[in-house]
Amino acid sequence: MEKYVCIHGHFYQPPRENPWLEEVELEESALPFHDWNERITAECYAPNAASRILGNDRHIIAITNNYSKISFNIGPTLLLWMKKHAKETYEAIINADEESKKRFSGHGSAIAQAFNHMIMPLANDRDIRTQVYWGLKTFESNFNRKPEGMWLPETAVDIRTLETLAEFGIKFTILAPHQAARYRAIGAQEWQDASGAKIDPRLPYLCNLPSGKKINIFFYDGPISNDVSFGGLLVNGEKLANRLIGCFSDSKEAQLVNIATDGETYGHHHRYGDMALAYCLSFIESNNLAKITVYGEYLEKYPPNHEVEIIDGSSWSCVHGIERWRSNCGCNSGLHPGWQQEWRKPLREANDWLRDKLSLLYEEKAKDIFSDPWKARDEYIRVILDRSDDDVYAFLEEQSCKKLSDEEVVNALRLLEMQRHAMLMYTSCGWFFDEISGIESTQVMKYASRAIQLASYFTDSQLEAKYLSILEKAPSNIEHIGNGRKAYEVYVRPSQVDMLRVGAHYAISSIFEEKQEDIDIYCYNVQCDRFEKVRAGKLTLCAGEASFFSNVTFEEKEIAFAALHMGEHNVLSGLKVHSGNGEFEDLISKMKEALKIGDISTLVQLMDDFFGTHNYTLRHLFKDQQRRVINYIFEEPLHNIIDVVFRGILESNYTTMNFMKEIGTPIPKPLEKVAEVTLNADFLKLLNYNTFDLKTLKGVAEDAKRLDIPLDRDAIGLASSSLVDTFFAMLKDKPFEIEILSKINDTLDLLNELKLPLYLWRAQNVYFHLTKDAYPKVKEQLDEKDADRWAELFRKIGECLDVRVG
Structure with missing residues (x-):
């Protein structure tokens, strides 16, 4: 009998970027690290790329890259963050996949994942397709090969999703054992009931789809996976190895013992879990207890001789199917006994309503720009992966139905960004936990808010007002929050950014910088055309004109600004789209005169008169600055x-x-x-x-x-x-x-x-x-x-x- 072991890690964190800045801002709860991505990289992602194996004296005797020996997927949004902010770890992961191909008969250890962890059975057909396509293209651009398998967020699955995977050439996916409905040997007449996880996870299964397409399914061993995540199996790598080996039966046929857990289990949830994993793999190999493999290699060697039907609309983390992401089903974190999740349904309804409105708007406005608007959205992943000017313009030339003016280029990118955020607002973590004002739920509302802002360039419809009226029906567990609308007002609205706020950040920052130059502020580029800084005692005045350019939508504005520091935290800044009629020069001259004599009231009045309501303070700086x-x-x-x-x-x-x-x-x-x-x-x-x-x-x-x-x-x-x-x-x-x-x-x-x-x-x-x-x-x-x-x-x-x- 051939014995094989496969350990799969689902490495994923929700996208945490500020939707207006495209960067993760300071997260206080992750201290002393800057943010949770950085912290979990230090605790898990990096250690797994160079995990330690200890000898009997508890000293390191070997360092191994776990990613080269396990099956794994990295969430696309997390992988893109790593590529920019954790290059050493990113490169180690890419190299591990290359190394694994030598180990596993040409099959890489990495598999793909749907793009932003959307619950696929709750998505419409169009979003399912885009999520799969974007996941594939992200994988290909990073690992330089096509993926054999794809991880489904929360392993949430339905027939539509499997059809889409098969359409794009995905050979297999991984599900929980309780997601199987029935199975039988290929060629047999009688089906066997698999409900309640009554399926052998040591075998691969073929799933025949209504379209005539096929896809293979591996079911992971539920009890062992659960004990790795929540039990004590990671205390000792040898103990884990023996538990895995103990699952083989006396059958003479080849068997695969496989488990699947969150990748963060190995180091973040369980400190030194990466070392237990490394020792487990080493112990199995050095004692010839079984062969370590990945799903692609095993599938090539041992194609399925059984077929299976799945439970449509099921997942690995909700015993009620997929209700955790749309109702108060009872599934929760367990951290807040007595809290309800009635807010899940209104949040889902608000996002569904907004998605449908934005889809109609996109079709209406994009048809005059793109030959095929929805194909353009699919192909937009190319721009997300490479936002260089050359690539953006090449993409637009390929997808547009005419030569675009500068204004049409901006509108094309605004429409596509609107659609990107309309998908990001379905990131599953927004519904997974216990409270609508939590950081995960407010994050998906931020994506919705950004989509609404982009839509406002094309319609006068009060989308935000309607969206908030639905959120108002979402009850909070926290008395002073009350409902989803208040959560939005408290946690989402302060994050909203327009070009003038970027200008305010630049203007106020210039007070505290020795020299202000052309700089990048997150996803914006600033070119300063004129700048003056004048000090008089404790008063400092900065004023100038600058060009602000969005590297995402290519929107550009000429802005005149003035910032006055009156000591301590007392800062006032005014901004205005620059008209170039000489009025701004007159303002600066008058402010300098008032500054000389320390006339603060006149300075403030001058700014109010010129800039009107566009006044900003320190609270409008972005969080890190x-x-x-x-x-x-x-x-x-x-x-x-x-x-x-x-x-x-x-x-x-x-x-x-x-x-x-x-x-x-x-x-x-x-x-x-x-x-x-x-x-x-x-x-x-x-x-x-x-x-x-x-x-x-x-x-x-x-x-x-x-x-x-x-x-x-x-x-x-x-x-x-x-x-x-x-x-x-x-x-x-x-x-x-x-x-x-x-x-x-x-x-x-x-x-x-x-x-x-x-x-x-x-x-x-x-x-x-x-x-x-x-x-x-x-x-x-x-x-x-x-x-x-x-x-x-x-x-x-x-x-x-x-x-x-x-």
Whole structure:
């Protein structure tokens, strides 16, 4: 009997980008990381690309790329984010697929996914088609091959979706065992009931479709998958391996034991889950317990001899079928007992109503631009993947029914973007959790809002008003929110952006920048034609004219701006589409005169008279810059508080506080807080490479330990990890520099004493490769005395990093 094991990871995060900026803004809940994509990359996506296998002494003996040994899919929107913001991890994943083809008889380990995690059975036929096509094209552009399989979001499936997969040449998909309705041996007359997961997941199945097309289906092992995700199977890789091997029967036919879970299980949901996975695969292979495979290879070797019919409208994460995404079915996160999800239905209804309205508008307006509007939408994935000017214009030339004017180019892109956001607003996470004002639900409402804004260029219909009237029927579990309409007003409307707000961001930022130049602000390009900055005491006036260009819709506006900083957080900015009639020059002249004498009331009146209602404050800055500006405003007062006031208090009372600790008397809370703020600030300052001072850092650490001061462990751990990464990058370039080794050794000794949460993934990777490349050659590179010193330090560092040498 041939025994095979396949482990599938569904790696996915919902798109988190601000729909108007096309970038993920600062997410406070992900601190100390910038956002959740960045955090989960550090905890899961990157570690799986270089996962550790430990020996009996718990030291690293091998580093392996898990992606090359498992079946996996990466959500297209997540993959595009990785390509831009996590290049090292992205390249490791692409290389893993290439490597896997050598391992699995030419079959790659990666499969595709429908584009933005839409629940396909709840989509209309047109959206199903576009989602599949965009998923395929994203896969092909990144992995440079056609996919054999496609993962369906939440494994939600119906016959229409399978027909579409088959139409595009997809060979297989993966479902939960309870999604099978009945099965039989090919050629047999009698069907066997499969309801309640009564199907053998060790076999592939053929699904014959009404059109005459066919698609293969693998059903994953439900109990093992569940125990990997929610049980204790990832505590020990050998335990997982034995559980998988224990599922083989005594049959003489080939069998495939396969499991499927969220990829984030391996490292994010379960810390070190990637290592358990790596050890499991290594244990199976090294002990010849089974052959590791992927679905494409197994299907080629063992085509199905059974056929199956599915339960139409079913999924892996809702026992009620697909109700979790349209009703209060009872499925929820379990985090909020007693909360209802009656809001799901109105949110679904609001988006369905908007989708249908936008479809009619698109058809009406796009027919004068594109030869085939819906084909143009399908092919628009080409632009999403490459927004270079050349590619955009080539796409428009291919799809348009005539030569387009500049205005028509902008309208064409607005219409296509309207359709893109009309699909993004169906990202499944918007309905998955417990509350309509949660970040996942408000995110899909943001996509709807952006689609409505784009539609407003083509219609006077009050789409937003009607959309909100439906959302008003969506009850919130939070009293002060009340309903979906209020959630929209509180969490969506402040995110809305137009060209004037981009201008406001630029104008206000210019106050706090030393020099304002032509820059990119997220997906906008700014070219400054004129700029003046004048200071008078605490007052600062910035004014100018600039051209603002959207890299997404190619919309362009000439904007005149003025920004006045009156000290602290008091900023006022005015903007206006520039007319070039000389009035703006007159305004600047009058404002300069008022500035000289500090006449704030006149300055404000002048701005009100010229700019009208288009006045902006710090609250209109985009979130990341808003944080930077606030930090800038507080930089001097915080410096005075910490380095002058608090440090003076700490130094004056230092010996008394030490004495109190010695005799077991609690330090007064105000003094303890002063010490906490001061010592934590010292840690973060000294862990910056440019201000690093190990001797002083040791002294701060001793003070914190002696006074029992709590550390900001997450922030200090991340800063420490970044510092160590910098040192190891230097060591990679100069591996035989003893001074660098000595600094690394001393730093790691201190950090290990502090027992901080460290992210040493990159450092361990560099060190592990140096054990192969540099360690054997040290005696060739250094004299005997230095070589011995180098080797001693190198081994000590290996102990700190838990990496075995030799």
